Amino acid sequence: MNYRKRIRIGVIGGASANAECLETAFLVGELIAKNNAVLVCGGLSGVMNSASRGAKKEGGLTIGILPGNTREDANPYIDIPIATGMGYTRNALVVMNSDVLIAIDGQYGTLSEIAYGCVQGKRIIGIGTWDIKGVIRADSAEEAVDLALK
Numbered sequence: 001m002n003y004r005k006r007i008r009i010g011v012i013g014g015a016s017a018n019a020e021c022l023e024t025a026f027l028v029g030e031l032i033a034k035n036n037a038v039l040v041c042g043g044l045s046g047v048m049n050s051a052s053r054g055a056k057k058e059g060g061l062t063i064g065i066l067p068g069n070t071r072e073d074a075n076p077y078i079d080i081p082i083a084t085g086m087g088y089t090r091n092a093l094v095v096m097n098s099d100v101l102i103a104i105d106g107q108y109g110t111l112s113e114i115a116y117g118c119v120q121g122k123r124i125i126g127i128g129t130w131d132i133k134g135v136i137r138a139d140s141a142e143e144a145v146d147l148a149l150k
Helices: 019-034 047-057 087-096 108-119 141-149
Strands: 008-013 038-041 061-066 080-083 100-104 123-127 135-137
Touching: 008 019, 008 047, 008 087, 008 108, 019 038, 019 047, 019 100, 019 123, 019 141, 038 047, 047 061, 061 087, 087 108, 100 108, 100 141, 108 123, 123 141
Parallel strands: 008 038, 008 100, 038 061, 061 080, 100 123, 123 135
Antiparallel strands: none
């Protein structure tokens, strides 16, 4: 399978999120995998973990771009962990390795990824996240993934 030609969808969001956001992230991950796309995320907990878990449930490929120095920090649903040692600066790498972004919830780390996405001209779909210029609002996981795949 040629992974270079598969669309890469970055899922960004809070390392700690409420149950509703985590369920949405799980569904987003499932839908990404069902559509033969690759999931890219920060590889840790919260939204990242739930989206990765959803993608793995459907046999999808997951990439985690980690802030720390060790690949072992990745959540158990990451296929390809990439240790950067860059802390939050790794958010730029999440964006650069994604064709489109889906933001779910999130705080300032997510905001930085949204900003990097805007600077790089990436499409950014948002579910319950920052309501700012450049973010296309979606009301469900299905709508978000549909928009991401267009």
